[in-house]
Amino acid sequence: MAPIIEVRNISKQYLLGEAGGLYGNLREALMHTLAAPLRAFRKGSSASDGQKKQSEFWALKDVTLDVERGDTIAIIGSNGAGKSTLLKILSRITDPTEGHVRVRGRMASLLEVGTGFHPELTGRENIYLNGSILGMRKSEIEAKFDEILAFAGIGNFLDTPVKRYSSGMYVRLAFSIAAHLDPEILVVDEVLAVGDVAFQKKCLGKMAEACTQNRTVLFVSHNLAAVEALCNKGVVLQQGKAVFQGTSKEAIQFYLQNVSSEGVPSQSNIIDLDHAPGRLAKHRPHLKRLELFSGNNEPLVGELPVGAPVKAIITFQLQESCTSFDASIAFDTTSGQRICTAHSAYEPNRVHEEQSGEQTFVCEIPSLPLLPGEYRVGVGLDIGGYEVDWVDDAARLYVIKSDFYGTGIVPTRGTFLLQNRWALSEKKERVNA
Amino acid sequence: MTSAFELVIKPRKGWQPVDLKEIWIYRELLGFLVWRDIKIRYKQTALGGLWAILQPLIAMVIFGALFGRVAGLRGDGSPYPLFVFAGLVPWTFFANALGLAANSLVGSEQMIRKTYFPRILVPIGVICALGVDMLISLGFMGVLMGYYRWHVTISLLLIPLLIFGTVLAAAGLGLFLSALNVQYRDVKYVVPFFTQMAFFLTPVLYASSNAPAKLRALLVLNPMSGMVEGFRHALLGSAVSWALVGSSFAFAVLLFVAGLFFFRRMERTFADTI
Numbered sequence: 001m002a003p004i005i006e007v008r009n010i011s012k013q014y015l016l017g018e019a020g021g022l023y024g025n026l027r028e029a030l031m032h033t034l035a036a037p038l039r040a041f042r043k044g045s046s047a048s049d050g051q052k053k054q055s056e057f058w059a060l061k062d063v064t065l066d067v068e069r070g071d072t073i074a075i076i077g078s079n080g081a082g083k084s085t086l087l088k089i090l091s092r093i094t095d096p097t098e099g100h101v102r103v104r105g106r107m108a109s110l111l112e113v114g115t116g117f118h119p120e121l122t123g124r125e126n127i128y129l130n131g132s133i134l135g136m137r138k139s140e141i142e143a144k145f146d147e148i149l150a151f152a153g154i155g156n157f158l159d160t161p162v163k164r165y166s167s168g169m170y171v172r173l174a175f176s177i178a179a180h181l182d183p184e185i186l187v188v189d190e191v192l193a194v195g196d197v198a199f200q201k202k203c204l205g206k207m208a209e210a211c212t213q214n215r216t217v218l219f220v221s222h223n224l225a226a227v228e229a230l231c232n233k234g235v236v237l238q239q240g241k242a243v244f245q246g247t248s249k250e251a252i253q254f255y256l257q258n259v260s261s262e263g264v265p266s267q268s269n270i271i272d273l274d275h276a277p278g279r280l281a282k283h284r285p286h287l288k289r290l291e292l293f294s295g296n297n298e299p300l301v302g303e304l305p306v307g308a309p310v311k312a313i314i315t316f317q318l319q320e321s322c323t324s325f326d327a328s329i330a331f332d333t334t335s336g337q338r339i340c341t342a343h344s345a346y347e348p349n350r351v352h353e354e355q356s357g358e359q360t361f362v363c364e365i366p367s368l369p370l371l372p373g374e375y376r377v378g379v380g381l382d383i384g385g386y387e388v389d390w391v392d393d394a395a396r397l398y399v400i401k402s403d404f405y406g407t408g409i410v411p412t413r414g415t416f417l418l419q420n421r422w423a424l425s426e427k428k429e430r431v432n433a
Numbered sequence: 434m435t436s437a438f439e440l441v442i443k444p445r446k447g448w449q450p451v452d453l454k455e456i457w458i459y460r461e462l463l464g465f466l467v468w469r470d471i472k473i474r475y476k477q478t479a480l481g482g483l484w485a486i487l488q489p490l491i492a493m494v495i496f497g498a499l500f501g502r503v504a505g506l507r508g509d510g511s512p513y514p515l516f517v518f519a520g521l522v523p524w525t526f527f528a529n530a531l532g533l534a535a536n537s538l539v540g541s542e543q544m545i546r547k548t549y550f551p552r553i554l555v556p557i558g559v560i561c562a563l564g565v566d567m568l569i570s571l572g573f574m575g576v577l578m579g580y581y582r583w584h585v586t587i588s589l590l591l592i593p594l595l596i597f598g599t600v601l602a603a604a605g606l607g608l609f610l611s612a613l614n615v616q617y618r619d620v621k622y623v624v625p626f627f628t629q630m631a632f633f634l635t636p637v638l639y640a641s642s643n644a645p646a647k648l649r650a651l652l653v654l655n656p657m658s659g660m661v662e663g664f665r666h667a668l669l670g671s672a673v674s675w676a677l678v679g680s681s682f683a684f685a686v687l688l689f690v691a692g693l694f695f696f697r698r699m700e701r702t703f704a705d706t707i
Contacts, residue, residue, distance in 0.1 A: 014705065092442055092549040094704040100443035107440070112547040118469060120476045125469075132465045133548055 002104060004185060004216050005067035005090070009099035012060040012085050059085040061240040062099070072217045074227040074248050076255050077237035083220045086237065087111060090187055090218065105184035105216070108135050112189070114174030119163035123154055123173055126162055130177050144180045151176035151206075179206045185216045222334055224252050224373045229412035256303065256374070256398040269299035271395050273379060278392035286381050286389040288358070289315040290329075305402035306372060306410060306417060310365040312342075316381050316389070321356035324385065329363055330378040331370065331397070339370065339415055345382070369417035370399045372410070449697040456551050466558030471565055485566035486573045489521040500638050509640045511669045512581050519668045520637035520661045522574055523599045526567040527657055528628040533559045534607030535614050535624045542707050552700050553693075556611040560604050567596065574668060583669065591667040595660055598685050602656040605688030612699035615707050637661055641677055653677060656685040
């Protein structure tokens with residue numbers, strides 16, 4: 001059977017800056033037109049040609065891709081890799097510059113939730129308007145109205161203008177309309193990056209439901225755990241090219257190993273903090289070096305299994321002698337949310353002695369039970385209780401799946417893995433049953 | 434869940450015809466957009482839909498007093514306020530339609546960058562919603578005529594045709610301006626001056642027969658002059674130059690077709706440029 005989506009040699013070119021005529025005003029356009037004979041008159045017109053070449057930018061280059069019916073495909077890549085451009089072309093928002101796409105089925109795309117919401121309209125009115133913008137029939141909206149309402153949980157606010165909604169309610173309403181789309185092909189951008197955590201989970205659940213209904217789904221996300229849980233196939237985009245296609249697992253592996261470490265200064269486990277780009281402007285470089293090790297003192301570069309031990313060696317320079325100084329190491333999500341911090345001040349047996357010059361802290365973390373995914377490592381130094389240095393994104397950690405619980409089961413949602421013990425109660429309370 | 438539906442996405446080049454089938458598929462969205470515009474237009478105003486009547490009414494009072502009393506302008510036998518209001522009905526629609534349509538796409542930026550639908554629905558929706566205002570003010574015209582005890586003639590039957598012509602002219606120019614405004618925001622500043630100037634080049638306050646010969650040549654090129662004269666003829670039985678009405682209609686159709694094609698040509702880069 002023919003693939004449900006056939007992407008053939010798709011390229012998209014953008015012209016950047018004023019030379020491309022993307023922006024500018026009427027006066028410039030008029031001047032440009034009026035000056036055209038003058039330019040032709042000058043023999044060196046090649047200069048302006050060269051300038052034009054420079055401002056060209058290929059957001060996508062020669063992407064070919066087949067999506068089979070029932071596939072759930074993740075499109076992964078760093079920022080600017082062309083993911084959104086690809087989705088925009090598939091959703092027909094913008095034309096490709098070259099190539100073509102054949103779509104054999106009713107498609108709906110969700111690049112954003114709540115598109116077309118009008119603040120002055122009530123929740124009820126916005127459900128109809130937004131549903132219709134997303135391509136739903138009026139009869140379809142009416143049939144699903146109660147379901148949408150129940151999922152959004154906006155209760156009595158149905159007939160209140162949405163401008164009076166809390167931002168949480170607004171997003172819940174917007175998402176639940178989107179979640180009740182029922183196309184053959186669903187194209188979803190990272191719309192889950194909104195709303196509170198509880199609602200995000202509900203949305204992921206709804207997404208998973210969509211994925212099991214033999215629907216074809218294209219999903220762009222930075223949440224690798226979600227990708228792994230929801231998708232069976234994956235495509236890795238890098239600088240506008242599809243550099244890898246395969247199962248979602250393989251794609252994630254490929255992405256972690258080859259693509260996502262782009263731009264991270266060090267590929268070694270010894271990271272120079274002296275010239276780190278992630279330092280705040282107000283700080284002088286006290287921190288010199290960060291060394292990362294995993295179990296058995298193996299150098300830690302990039303990949304770390306879930307729950308594996310981490311040893312961090314932080315070297316720094318004390319300009320003046322002091323007794324109260326502390327180092328810290330923190331783990332953030334790629335979107336910058338702090339997950340946890342290890343701090344030498346948390347150490348009960350810490351001895352405060354007067355020191356100066358180069359010093360080294362060794363931090364042992366017996367287990368780092370973060371969910372599979374990409375994390376940023378930050379390093380800091382406090383003197384006298386004040387932060388004197390902080391390097392953001394000093395290193396990246398890619399936590400990969402491992403048999404943390406000894407059952408082979410690892411959660412796909414949440415941020416960290418909880419140590420837990422379970423047992424059935426011995427009490428005979430179940431006798432009544 | 435197999436459907437015979439197949440869609441090919443490829444670069445569009447050159448001039449594109451209007452995809453009527455697609456517009457038909459999206460007709461419900463057009464309905465919702467019109468309904469939204471009507472709902473929102475007078476939200477949080479104390480007078481609400483009354484503004485549809487007040488806008489031409491206030492203009493009528495001002496112009497009636499200024500030009501009728503002070504400048505001594507005369508219509509063609511009908512009471513001057515009636516004469517002016519009959520012209521203001523299509524003109525107010527036309528002027529508002531240009532202003533709102535020109536800004537409609539830019540105002541829907543979010544929708545255009547994040548979803549697909551025939552872009553033409555945005556300016557068309559705005560114009561359709563304004564059509565409701567025109568009908569309301571037309572109803573008020575009836576009240577005014579009752580007040581002045583003015584009798585209607587059989588020519589009233591021409592009104593639907595004249596409304597159609599006015600909408601064509603407004604849509605043609607509105608489509609053109611809305612698409613141009615996506616790229617050049619200068620349009621937003623030009624439109625108010627343009628409509629103000631055009632107001633005096635349209636026989637709203639005077640009859641075209643009273644206009645000097647030089648001005649009359651300009652009136653022929655103005656799609657609204659025939660519509661305004663036609664409205665007045667249909668409502669008040671005023672004298673009318675059918676040649677003017679005919680040329681205005683031809684020009685309105687031309688504007689509409691040109692506007693459509695221009696819009697279709699510009700449309701494909703909207704999401705990138707807006």
